[in-house]
Amino acid sequence: MDLSAINPVLLVASLMVAATPILIAAIGELVVEKSGVLNLGVEGMMITGAIAGFATAVETGSPLLGFFAAAFAGAALSVLFGFLTQIAQANQVASGLALTLFGLGLSALMGQSYVGVKPPQMSDIHIPVLSDLPVVGPILFGHDIILYFGIALTAAVWALLKFSRAGLVLRAVGENHDAAHALGYKVIRIRLMAILFGGACAGIGGAYISLIRVPQWTEGMTAGVGWIALALVVFASWKPWRALLGAYLFGGVTVVQLNLQAAGVAIPVEYLAMSPYVITIIVLVILSADKSSAPAALGRNFHASR
Amino acid sequence: MKLNKLLTSAAVAFGLATGAVAADDKTKVGFVYVGPVGDGGWTYEHDQGRKAVVEEFGDKVETVYVENVAEGPDAERVMTQMALEGADLIFTTSFGYMDPTINVAKKFPNVKFEHATGYKRADNVSTYSARFYEGRAVQGHIAGQMTESNIIGYIGSYPIPEVIRGINSAYLHAKEVNPDVQFKIVWAFTWFDPAKEADAAKVLIEQGADVILQHTDSTAPQAAAQAAGNVITFGQASDMAEYGPKPRVSSIIDDWAPYYIARTKAVMDGTWESSDTWDGIGAGMVKIGEISDAVPAEIKASALALKASLADGSYHAFTGPIKKQDGSDWLADGETADDGTLAGMNFYVEGLEGDIPQ
Known part of the structure; x- marks a missing residue:
């Protein structure tokens, strides 16, 4: 065993990278669920975003354009979900699952000619002086811009939900859509916007995997991250900062367990491999012991005639 | 009477024709893949082998493949489906397909199976691997x-x-x-x-x-x-x-093409036997x-x-x-x-x- 081989600075830096796709997708889904809609299609939207972003980045040579395309593709796929559940009144669970399966197939088809292609690199930001600081530099000031976007998004969503009128309306729609409707709020329209936002976030999260974290395209490359993001929203009690904590915890333990393995720690690998899931669940279950609960109208369809 | 005879001979001719078609039916070869063919690695090379079989035998062979098959019960379902659809030879290309291959092979004694990298064989199951x-x-x-x-x-x-x-x-x-x-x-x-x-x-x-x-x-x-x-x-x-x-x-680089071609040929000729192949650099695998x-x-x-x-x-x-x-x-x-x-x-x-x- 040689724990000194683990460099804590690089460890923290790489756990932030590992956590970002989960974080961005989870924040998107959090907003969707706050509006009372359960979209199980996160995985499908993520992988569609992953290939759309990848393809755009390869064709245009600009990773940033890739992320815009990914957001657009994720949102476009979520329109399908929005139409089915909000307009056609289809079951949300079934529609979400269908969206995931559809997204996986669609992305495999779209990605046929992009296998083995190398995407343009997204450069890390470099702030003179700050990025060169020891310890703090690599952790805080040496990442790509999307990672900071993820943190900013968390803060923005938190502030919006907590302090703004728009956030209050969104929560009202999610808690009691009939009351919100009676007050004159357009429940369907608000929910559709939330769904679009969730789709765009999932798309960006997916593109983060294909453009920065891996970076390449392979079929099925999100490998369940969308589901983890979904679970994280529940365990984080629909609170943005807890979602961030959960994502970093999950990403962190994932990276730490690989580090421990490489350092030759004598813990059976199976325990290390399951540790990200176990630790994330335990911590978030403890945190969610307070009285916060799911939006009351979560998963219930709304029709104005009722 | 004349019409009747005409119809009969037409029917006989038709029957013969279909019989003839059935006789030189295409050899159907199935492939079960653990990843997507686009993985650029293991499954990609198996699929290159499949393509080589198609190229070698052209119209005489029909290949089918299923990608991303999880190791376990799902593999058994996929193999059973292939066998039911008339596959004559099925290549199962991952270690974890070992027991499913043996199980399905028991149910289809007339279908030949080839399992990659495993060690369990039967009368209709061969194993093959590369060194x-x-x-x-x-x-x-x-x-x-x-x-x-x-x-x-x-x-x-x-x-x-x-x-x-x-x-x-x-x-x-x-x-x-x-x-x-x-x-x-x-x-x-x-x-x-x-x-x-x-x-x-x-x-x-x-x-x-x-x-x-x-x-x-x-x-x-x-x-x-x-x-x-x-x-x-x-x-x-x-x-x-x-x-x-x-x-x-x-x-x-794994090169499965020569092996896949040889085994497909053996099935066509009726000379296929259960065997254990383990070739290395020398044999070109x-x-x-x-x-x-x-x-x-x-x-x-x-x-x-x-x-x-x-x-x-x-x-x-x-x-x-x-x-x-x-x-x-x-x-x-x-x-x-x-x-x-x-x-x-x-x-x-x-x-x-x-x-x-x-």
């Missing part, structure tokens, strides 16, 4: 001399004999040329998960490895090595030449990809010499004296490992650190 460890020996030989940090990172998939053989072979030959070399092994517990493979590669690089060997199928570790800079890698299962000349300095210019000429020359000696059988990759990890003797001086021990290898050789997950 990847010969390629690993060449990798270790290059890696041991190329490393400057003396730390070589190894991404293992599952702790099965095939993977352990590869680790042992690479280690022995790295150690031979560089006594100070150290292996850091990470078990990914997946054949194909680009994000996880990339993470594993990054972790190994952060811990000082400047050579990454992988036994997982995607090119993600190659991309991670490229991003890190001064790290070299080897293509796994497929050439992965798009990452050359650096980080990818060479590769192990394992190929060493072009060694790039990033490798100094003298290292390249000695690696090619090692490859040649493995190919003509004058050298065995496991030649004594070799001790096991616990210090007990395994092979005496000059003794070579027998296939039985190699097939079931479940121990590290002396010098490797860590335990094999059980």
Whole structure:
């Protein structure tokens, strides 16, 4: 065993990278669920975003354009979900699952000619002086811009939900859509916007995997991250900062367990491999012991005639 | 009467015609893949083999394949479906399909099965594998001399004999040329998960490895090595030449095409028999990809010499004296490992650190 081989600075830096796709997708889904809609299609939207972003980045040579395309593709796929559940009144669970399966197939088809292609690199930001600081530099000031976007998004969503009128309306729609409707709020329209936002976030999260974290395209490359993001929203009690904590915890333990393995720690690998899931669940279950609960109208369809 | 006779003869003719069609029915060959054909590694090469079969036999053969089949009950369902659809020969291309293949083969005695990298056979089940460890020996030989940090990172998939053989072979030959070399092994517990493979590669690089060997199928570790800079890698299962000349300095390429063509031919001719094939560099089932210019000429020359000696059988990759990890003797001086021990290898050789997950 040689724990000194683990460099804590690089460890923290790489756990932030590992956590970002989960974080961005989870924040998107959090907003969707706050509006009372359960979209199980996160995985499908993520992988569609992953290939759309990848393809755009390869064709245009600009990773940033890739992320815009990914957001657009994720949102476009979520329109399908929005139409089915909000307009056609289809079951949300079934529609979400269908969206995931559809997204996986669609992305495999779209990605046929992009296998083995190398995407343009997204450069890390470099702030003179700050990025060169020891310890703090690599952790805080040496990442790509999307990672900071993820943190900013968390803060923005938190502030919006907590302090703004728009956030209050969104929560009202999610808690009691009939009351919100009676007050004159357009429940369907608000929910559709939330769904679009969730789709765009999932798309960006997916593109983060294909453009920065891996970076390449392979079929099925999100490998369940969308589901983890979904679970994280529940365990984080629909609170943005807890979602961030959960994502970093999950990403962190994932990276730490690989580090421990490489350092030759004598813990059976199976325990290390399951540790990200176990630790994330335990911590978030403890945190969610307070009285916060799911939006009351979560998963219930709304029709104005009722 | 005349009309009746006409109809009868027409019916007979039609019957004969369909009978004739049935007689030279296409040979249907099924393939079960563990990953997507676009993985650029293991499954990609199996699919190249399938395409070679199509090219060889043209209209006389029909191939079907199913990708991304999970190892377990799902595999059994896919194989059963293929057999029911009239496949004459089914290749199951991952270690984890071993028991499902045996189970399904019992139900379809007239269908021939070929299971890759396994060890369970039946009257209608053959096994085939390649001596990847010969390629690993060449990798270790290059890696041991190329490393400057003396730390070589190894991404293992599952702790099965095939993977352990590869680790042992690479280690022995790295150690031979560089006594100070150290292996850091990470078990990914997946054949194909680009994000996880990339993470594993990054972790190994952060811990000082400047050579990454992988036994997982995607090119993600190659991309991670490229991003890190001064790290070299080897293509796994497929050439992965798009990452050359650096980080990818060479590769192990699986070439299944000759075997697939021969076995399909045997089914067509009715000469197919259950057999156990284990071919290496000599028979062409394992190929060493072009060694790039990033490798100094003298290292390249000695690696090619090692490859040649493995190919003509004058050298065995496991030649004594070799001790096991616990210090007990395994092979005496000059003794070579027998296939039985190699097939079931479940121990590290002396010098490797860590335990094999059980």
